[in-house]
Amino acid sequence: MTTETSDQAELASAIEEALESDEKKPEKMVLIAASGDLDKAWPVMILATTGAAYGMDVTVFFTFWGLGILKKPDAGLTGEDWRQKMLSAFAKGSPEKLGLSKLNFAGMGPSMMKGLADKYNVAPVQELMEVAQDMGVKLWPCQMTMDLMGITRDDMIDGLDEPAGAGSAISLMKEASISLFI
Amino acid sequence: MADITVDARNLQCPMPVLKMAKAMKDAAAGQTVELIATDRGALSDIPAWVNDMGHSLKEQFEEDSELHFVLEKA
Numbered sequence: 001m002t003t004e005t006s007d008q009a010e011l012a013s014a015i016e017e018a019l020e021s022d023e024k025k026p027e028k029m030v031l032i033a034a035s036g037d038l039d040k041a042w043p044v045m046i047l048a049t050t051g052a053a054y055g056m057d058v059t060v061f062f063t064f065w066g067l068g069i070l071k072k073p074d075a076g077l078t079g080e081d082w083r084q085k086m087l088s089a090f091a092k093g094s095p096e097k098l099g100l101s102k103l104n105f106a107g108m109g110p111s112m113m114k115g116l117a118d119k120y121n122v123a124p125v126q127e128l129m130e131v132a133q134d135m136g137v138k139l140w141p142c143q144m145t146m147d148l149m150g151i152t153r154d155d156m157i158d159g160l161d162e163p164a165g166a167g168s169a170i171s172l173m174k175e176a177s178i179s180l181f182i
Numbered sequence: 183m184a185d186i187t188v189d190a191r192n193l194q195c196p197m198p199v200l201k202m203a204k205a206m207k208d209a210a211a212g213q214t215v216e217l218i219a220t221d222r223g224a225l226s227d228i229p230a231w232v233n234d235m236g237h238s239l240k241e242q243f244e245e246d247s248e249l250h251f252v253l254e255k256a
Binding site: 046049050052053054055120121122123131135 | 192193194195196197199200202203204231234235
């Protein structure tokens with residue numbers, strides 16, 4: 001009888017502990033940044049930082065043109081293959097050099113948009129990236145597209161997480177309460 | 183008078199929420215934080231955030247087109 005009671009007490013405390021740790025576990029948010037357009041990179045970083053402000057565990061997975069958001073401003077031509085070099089010449093990357101998906105007009109569109117953002121005190125993508133890193137948002141470059149496009153870790157900003165693949169993204173999204181492809 | 187004041191005037195979305203979140207994180211339980219913002223979006227964003235995070239909105243008013251939110255940390 002005594003043993004049974006202590007067993008029950010043990011079980012009850014184990015359940016309580018499990019519930020507590022479950023409560024403390026932050027919700028997850030996953031954003032897939034697949035576009036190198038300024039008007040996509042902006043909402044990605046706005047949502048990532050705001051998710052972190054909600055106490056969420058936020059991961060942004062950068063793939064295809066989205067990798068450009070992570071490029072250093074002075075990355076220059078990247079890759080070995082002439083096709084990779086050509087791609088990097090047309091899509092320079094780094095938040096400062098992103099174009100607009102519409103009304104780009106060879107860079108006039110983004111420059112007007114940035115001028116407006118400055119006038120109306122909208123934080124630029126670059127600043128939001130820094131805030132995101134300060135808030136512990138994880139920035140994951142996609143390994144396969146890095147290889148495909150000839151982009152190495154040296155071409156990208158510091159403080160990124162280890163490059164990962166679709167499997168890591170799916171594992172994370174399965175547990176996430178918010179997953180968006182932008 | 184709140185224990186901590188956060189000036190988010192002239193800052194646009196998402197900065198008022200980010201600044202608020204940082205200040206609330208640094209505050210001790212029971213302390214009050216006053217946010218001053220001019221972004222009209224804060225009118226819905228701040229109460230939504232406070233509600234989700236389980237803190238309480240003690241006071242909210244507008245003065246000279248500036249929005250004031252007084253929050254208490256849970």
